[in-house]
Amino acid sequence: MTTAAKTSTEREHGTYAKYKLDFCRCYRCSFACSEYNRNRERAILYGTWQPYVDAEPVRDHVRVLLEFGMGWKQAAAVAGLAQTVVARLMYGQPKRGVAPSRGVRSKTASALLAVEPTLQNLAPSACIDGTGTRRRLQALVVAGWPQSRIGERMALTPGNFGRVIRAPRVTVRMALAVMAVYDELWQADPRAHGVDNQGYNRARNHGAARKWAPVGAWDDDTIDDPAAEPDRGENVSQTTALAENALWLVEQHGYTRQTAADRLGVSKAALEKAISRTSQSAQDQSSEPRLAWAPPKCGEARMYRKHIRDGETPCEKCKGANAAADRRYRLTGSRTEAA
Ligand SMILES: [Zn+2]
Ligand SMILES: [Zn+2]
Incomplete structure (x- = not known):
């Protein structure tokens, strides 16, 4: 990776990276987020019509990936493209005096536009907001998992674990490790996995005393969002x-x-x-x-998902609610309505 990972304080306002990784919701960052989505959607749409498309929106998209600390070589790898293709698109061929091209094959464009700055694609050392990481670890403790047991699974010393569970910022590497351990442990019973009653009760009491939220208070849409309250x-x-x-x-x-x-x-x-x-x-x-926690009702986005899970065709009310949630996500980065 050639691009050095930025810390949160180095990230500039008015960028999609600041919006997404630091959860900044200032006007400029929110604008950058909607511009990112608009640029990408438009470019994808044009690419479905023509064999060649304007290269600039594609370069814009790659520049956003660079802001996320991704590096153009990695972008090429994730897109399944040769490095030379992406290098020429971005920088031309300076030795021969060839400028970056004005057009690009739509196949190349759509491969690059499909690369999104997800956590998995980012530099492992990039620094991001620690909210979701803290909440996941805290919820496991509330569920009766002793901190030492969770730490062991992540090869963390008790001291390091204590820091991570409070850290305002974490590395992408740490966030992914915590997600993996959370996905593995949240629905397992600690006592069926070698935790004795004493350890189980001590963990639960520790979490309760700190008013940490249980697993059930969060869903995938809210757990990483610092503005979201436990449900x-x-x-x-x-x-x-x-x-x-x-x-x-x-x-x-x-x-x-x-x-x-x-x-x-x-x-x-x-x-x-x-x-x-x-x-x-x-x-x-x-x-x-x-x-x-109320069971989902028709007219809610989560009921839309339940219809789909149950193999039903979502009703009109739920379709509307889901579309509204998608719109909200594009505008605010959260599917959940602000309280
Ligand atoms: Zn901002
Ligand atoms: Zn419905």
């Missing part, structure tokens, strides 16, 4: 939290109530009681905490 009422009672987590496992991950009860370490009877008590108090609209 739960303040001071969620034990009963509500239990019902919430169980319903979430059932609705989102196809657990039965029995397997959800097993996962959460309670009897099925206790779980049924918690669910009925929680929905009761939600109906009462008393001062009790509300049931923060």
